[in-house]
Amino acid sequence: MTESQIVLEAKGITKQFPGVLASDNVNFDLRKGEIHALLGENGAGKSTLMNLIYGLHRPDKGEIIVNGKTIDIHSPNDSIAAGIGMVHQHFMLIPVFTVAENVMLGDEETKRGSLDRISVAKKINEISKQYGLDVDPNALVGPLPVGIQQRVEIVKTLYRNAEIVILDEPTAVLTPQEAEDLFRIMRDLTTRGVSIIFITHKLKEVLAVADRITVMRAGRVINTVKPSETDSAQLANMMVGRQVILTVDKKDHEAENEILKVEGLTVRDQRDLETVHNVSFSVRGGEVFGIAGVQGNGQTELSEALTGLRSPTSGTVTIDGKDLTGKPPRVITESGLAHIPEDRQRHGLVLSYTVADNMALCDYYHPPFSSRGVIQPKALDENSRKLISAFDVRTPSPFVNAGKLSGGNQQKVIVARELSRDNVKLVIANQPTRGLDVGSIEYIHSEIIKMRDRGVAVLLISAELDEIMALSDRIAVMYRGQIVAVVETKKTTREQLGLWMAGAHVQSA
Amino acid sequence: MQEEKQSNSLTRQILQSISNAGLVPFLAILTAVVLGGIIIAFVGGNPFLAYRGLIEGSFGSTKALSETAVWATPYIFAGLAVALAFKGGLFNIGAEGQLAVGAVFSALIGYALPEWLGVDLPTIIHLPLAILVGMLMGGLWAGIVGWLKAYTGGHEVINTIMMNYIALNTTSFLLNGIMKDRSPTNVIARTPLIADSARMPAIFDGLRVHWGFILALLVAFFIWWLLNKTTLGFEIRTVGLNPDAAQYAGINVKRTIILTMILSGALAGLAGAIEVTGLNYRHELGFSIGYGYDAIAIALLGKSHPLGIVLAAFLFAAMRNGATRMQFLTQMPVDLISMIQALILLFVAADAIIRYIYRIKAKGERVVLTRGWGG
Numbered sequence: 001m002t003e004s005q006i007v008l009e010a011k012g013i014t015k016q017f018p019g020v021l022a023s024d025n026v027n028f029d030l031r032k033g034e035i036h037a038l039l040g041e042n043g044a045g046k047s048t049l050m051n052l053i054y055g056l057h058r059p060d061k062g063e064i065i066v067n068g069k070t071i072d073i074h075s076p077n078d079s080i081a082a083g084i085g086m087v088h089q090h091f092m093l094i095p096v097f098t099v100a101e102n103v104m105l106g107d108e109e110t111k112r113g114s115l116d117r118i119s120v121a122k123k124i125n126e127i128s129k130q131y132g133l134d135v136d137p138n139a140l141v142g143p144l145p146v147g148i149q150q151r152v153e154i155v156k157t158l159y160r161n162a163e164i165v166i167l168d169e170p171t172a173v174l175t176p177q178e179a180e181d182l183f184r185i186m187r188d189l190t191t192r193g194v195s196i197i198f199i200t201h202k203l204k205e206v207l208a209v210a211d212r213i214t215v216m217r218a219g220r221v222i223n224t225v226k227p228s229e230t231d232s233a234q235l236a237n238m239m240v241g242r243q244v245i246l247t248v249d250k251k252d253h254e255a256e257n258e259i260l261k262v263e264g265l266t267v268r269d270q271r272d273l274e275t276v277h278n279v280s281f282s283v284r285g286g287e288v289f290g291i292a293g294v295q296g297n298g299q300t301e302l303s304e305a306l307t308g309l310r311s312p313t314s315g316t317v318t319i320d321g322k323d324l325t326g327k328p329p330r331v332i333t334e335s336g337l338a339h340i341p342e343d344r345q346r347h348g349l350v351l352s353y354t355v356a357d358n359m360a361l362c363d364y365y366h367p368p369f370s371s372r373g374v375i376q377p378k379a380l381d382e383n384s385r386k387l388i389s390a391f392d393v394r395t396p397s398p399f400v401n402a403g404k405l406s407g408g409n410q411q412k413v414i415v416a417r418e419l420s421r422d423n424v425k426l427v428i429a430n431q432p433t434r435g436l437d438v439g440s441i442e443y444i445h446s447e448i449i450k451m452r453d454r455g456v457a458v459l460l461i462s463a464e465l466d467e468i469m470a471l472s473d474r475i476a477v478m479y480r481g482q483i484v485a486v487v488e489t490k491k492t493t494r495e496q497l498g499l500w501m502a503g504a505h506v507q508s509a
Numbered sequence: 510m511q512e513e514k515q516s517n518s519l520t521r522q523i524l525q526s527i528s529n530a531g532l533v534p535f536l537a538i539l540t541a542v543v544l545g546g547i548i549i550a551f552v553g554g555n556p557f558l559a560y561r562g563l564i565e566g567s568f569g570s571t572k573a574l575s576e577t578a579v580w581a582t583p584y585i586f587a588g589l590a591v592a593l594a595f596k597g598g599l600f601n602i603g604a605e606g607q608l609a610v611g612a613v614f615s616a617l618i619g620y621a622l623p624e625w626l627g628v629d630l631p632t633i634i635h636l637p638l639a640i641l642v643g644m645l646m647g648g649l650w651a652g653i654v655g656w657l658k659a660y661t662g663g664h665e666v667i668n669t670i671m672m673n674y675i676a677l678n679t680t681s682f683l684l685n686g687i688m689k690d691r692s693p694t695n696v697i698a699r700t701p702l703i704a705d706s707a708r709m710p711a712i713f714d715g716l717r718v719h720w721g722f723i724l725a726l727l728v729a730f731f732i733w734w735l736l737n738k739t740t741l742g743f744e745i746r747t748v749g750l751n752p753d754a755a756q757y758a759g760i761n762v763k764r765t766i767i768l769t770m771i772l773s774g775a776l777a778g779l780a781g782a783i784e785v786t787g788l789n790y791r792h793e794l795g796f797s798i799g800y801g802y803d804a805i806a807i808a809l810l811g812k813s814h815p816l817g818i819v820l821a822a823f824l825f826a827a828m829r830n831g832a833t834r835m836q837f838l839t840q841m842p843v844d845l846i847s848m849i850q851a852l853i854l855l856f857v858a859a860d861a862i863i864r865y866i867y868r869i870k871a872k873g874e875r876v877v878l879t880r881g882w883g884g
Contacts, residue, residue, distance in 0.1 A: 307757075309756060309757065328759065328761070329756060329757060329758070329759045330759025330760075333759055339757070341757060346751070346753045346754070347753050347754055347756075347757040348754065348757065349751075349754060350747055350750050350751045350754050351750075351751070352750055353747075353750070357743075361747070361754065361757075361758045362757075362758045362759055364740055364743050364758075365740050370739075370740045373739050373740050373741065374738055374739050374740070375738055375739060375740060375742075375743060
């Protein structure tokens with residue numbers, strides 16, 4: 001096979017943001033009809049590089065060459081004109097518009113002053129047929145499944161005649177099966193001459209789909225390799241810069257008595273829609289009970305109802321025999337809950353408070369942190385110094401604002417605060433490692449397993465199936481607000497879980 | 510050694526943060542004064558003479574100093590009221606109304622209680638009672654808005670403004686009606702004089718500055734201590750900075766919102782009560798020339814920090830007090846002072862202008878005054 005022509009080349013790209021060199025003399029090229037994966041941890045500079053190519057930022061140094069010509073990209077309009085399209089991690093779609101309306105948005109076809117939906121729909125059908133995308137131009141976008149919405153985004157780029165498509169973390173919101181579909185579409189696109197840049201941090205995916213893999217770390221390109229010449233251990237090594245243990249070291253552990261018992265729980269969200277229907281399960285001491293599911297299937301409301309942030313409409317929640325249904329967070333915390341919340345910046349921390357204050361955020365009101373209503377700074381200080389060293393939080397001092405720490409260290413502050421409480425019987429961890437670097441993920445996983453081995457009950461909610469499978473003893477799958485299956489991890493497979501996550505109803509095993 | 514170095518750099522950090530916090534307001538004042546001078550010159554006045562008059566009139570003599578302190582007293586109380594609410598994430602526009610409610614009830618206790626009881630009360634009971642009732646009523650008045658915010662989501666900006674109308678017009682009704690001074694010569698809407706036992710003594714003979722001024726300084730310190738050293742302060746600040754995290758941390762957010770408004774209203778009520786017991790010895794319609802509105806400006810200029818508020822209150826007091834002398838020396842209208850005050854606030858609020866003029870880099874931390882309409 002001859003090396004095909006280079007369609008996009010970035011040469012010596014350098015971009016300095018205040019305090020970080022986000023892109024350090026980066027060289028990158030994309031050949032016609034290839035899938036070139038860009039692999040790296042959060043903050044490695046993948047998105048910065050793509051934003052520079054797509055025109056959302058301007059590089060300080062370096063040039064971007066498309067089809068042999070150096071082009072000057074000032075805004076996304078320039079990059080679109082040069083044939084570059086980008087599908088962002090968070091879709092840029094308007095739910096109350098149809099597919100056709102969304103596709104033409106920003107580039108509307110008109111006929112005598114009104115929108116020409118018919119010819120746009122025709123063009124979408126052509127694209128859809130040509131690339132095997134299977135999208136109905138007249139469907140409303142809102143009710144479409146996430147996988148289809150993503151295809152709409154891809155159609156949007158093709159509609160604008162993109163020959164280079166950038167996909168930013170496209171699998172983050174997909175079930176394994178939907179991801180397989182996406183990979184098939186990606187391959188179809190490449191056989192028709194489209195070139196794809198595939199941004200991800202998932203090793204398995206790049207090995208499965210990419211033609212070439214470029215690994216970035218700390219704003220630099222570490223290496224570009226072919227999948228046939230590498231393996232996940234080597235890639236992980238390049239990503240992190242050191243040896244990484246990919247599996248969680250977990251011994252068998254006998255589950256003990258029942259700690260958390262949930263019966264017939266039904267919860268409504270703030271729009272008053274019933275997002276959790278009649279959910280029942282229980283978690284025993286010494287086991288990790290994982291709840292798998294694609295994001296937005298009721299996990300958020302379920303965990304809010306269990307931790308007291310939201311009142312359920314019916315059902316009961318019992319912790320260690322005590323009925324805590326609809327009780328406020330403090331009562332539940334005092335009954336032995338440690339809660340690692342889904343959104344660490346919204347719920348878990350006060351970013352403009354110091355690390356020391358944040359480490360006492362839930363316990364400030366009782367001794368030793370306060371005495372007769374007066375805060376004891378010395379106790380806060382001692383507590384934080386102890387936790388900073390015990391949980392390896394990288395911070396210059398306990399008096400630095402939590403907002404100044406990296407995401408991984410912010411999460412460690414929360415984990416340290418929650419897991420160090422004396423009376424913990426139950427840990428509820430919701431997306432505990434989302435957006436974190438590999439080192440922090442390893443650390444948080446090992447802390448969760450430590451709790452389990454001490455006989456604490458752990459409820460783990462995560463959209464990352466790998467995380468669920470690595471940590472859990474039993475797995476429940478949540479789909480559209482219901483638990484559709486509960487299985488032992490040993491007795492199931494990724495594929496089986498993926499089917500349940502996509503809504504294939506099966507009796508619990 | 511290491512430890513010493515660390516604590517040393519910490520002290521420096523604290524000093525740094527104080528100078529950072531004070532820098533923008535200081536430069537805002539400077540710029541406004543320069544601009545004000547240019548305007549004075551433009552309309553044909555002598556800016557140097559005008560500012561000399563302003564300084565003489567506010568700090569030039571013992572009497573001038575005493576009068577500045579008299580002006581500063583309600584400014585400090587009301588500024589603290591607004592700042593405390595800011596810290597709790599609430600925008601209390603209603604200090605003016607709460608102040609009037611405090612003044613009315615304080616005056617009522619002051620003149621009517623001995624009549625009702627039929628005995629003369631000793632100062633040790635009567636004076637604190639008049640002040641406390643004023644505080645309490647101001648607090649309850651604001652507490653209504655807090656309750657509405659917590660339980661119905663009704664926005665405190667709208668509700669405090671509406672409560673101002675109710676308070677000020679009810680006050681007018683009372684002072685023209687059942688509470689009106691019945692002495693035959695009186696034509697003004699005002700209450701009778703309060704009993705001697707409800708009056709605060711002057712600090713020095715022959716000067717109007719009263720013990721309420723000292724109380725204001727003590728209360729400023731107390732509020733600083735409350736906000737930064739107590740669990741209640743921790744709760745108020747947490748709710749103000751991140752109500753979601755506060756709920757997660759087990760803080761009763763609704764209760765804290767109501768309590769914050771009550772405390773804020775009590776401080777504004779205290780401002781009214783002190784004016785009655787310390788200075789005017791009665792409540793008179795129109796005695797408050799916008800203390801409650803100036804208080805918002807003072808809280809803003811003082812960056813909601815009690816020390817900053819004391820300083821900002823002094824600045825506003827000095828400008829108000831010195832204005833007469835300025836007018837006397839240069840025939841510049843007193844309204845000029847309002848204009849300079851407005852310029853100062855403009856520059857503090859839109860600090861990007863000051864940062865641009867003086868090339869100061871933003872330190873990343875912005876003063877968040879309110880969480881907006883959705884909050």
